[in-house]
Amino acid sequence: MQAYLTFNGNAAEALAFYAKCLDGKVIFSMTFAESPMADQTPDSHKNKIMHATLEARGHQLMASDLPPNFPFDGYKGFSLSVQAKSVDEGKQLFEALGAGGQVTMPYGETFWAKGFGMLVDKFGVAWMVNAEH
Incomplete structure (x- = not known):
């Protein structure tokens, strides 16, 4: 199993922070603009992360930014x-x-x-x- 975190527009910043803290590396990252859904994405989300994978300490952490019009409710119930x-x-x-x-x-x-x-x-x-x- 792997954790998948969804961020409120700051996934790239968070993954860069985690890579530095955990001596890891972002091995894949795609923005909404780089995806097949680019023409369906508002300009405000074009440079947000649609999907990314960080590899650190022998594990992977996946992440993205929320798609447009999805509310961010924070993180609850896990560490x-x-x-x-x-x-x-x-x-x-x-x-x-x-x-x-x-x-x-x-x-x-x-x-x-x-x-x-x-x-x-x-x-x-x-x-x-x-x-x-």
């Missing part, structure tokens, strides 16, 4: 989880993803992990960073 190889790497990931966002549980030791923390990033996406060893 993206990233596993760190060490406590120090986990702290770095946590700080990078949390830049401009909100910490909901500070990164630190728990009964199940040497390092764990929760945050909502600057795009409104919830993340959990875990370092078990």
Whole structure:
């Protein structure tokens, strides 16, 4: 399974941020203007992302911007989880993803992990960073 995030017009910015934080790369990106639906797309959405894929840490995250006239209701009921190889790497990931966002549980030791923390990033996406060893 893969997560697919839908953004409110800032998918390209979010994916670039995630690529930097997670040492990943956007391996595919298509705007509405580049799609077969270009002639059906209002000018306001031509440069928005119709579909993109980010590859990082051996996984893929897919994303797009909402099509025209679709309301954005935010993100509810899930978190993206990233596993760190060490406590120090986990702290770095946590700080990078949390830049401009909100910490909901500070990164630190728990009964199940040497390092764990929760945050909502600057795009409104919830993340959990875990370092078990």
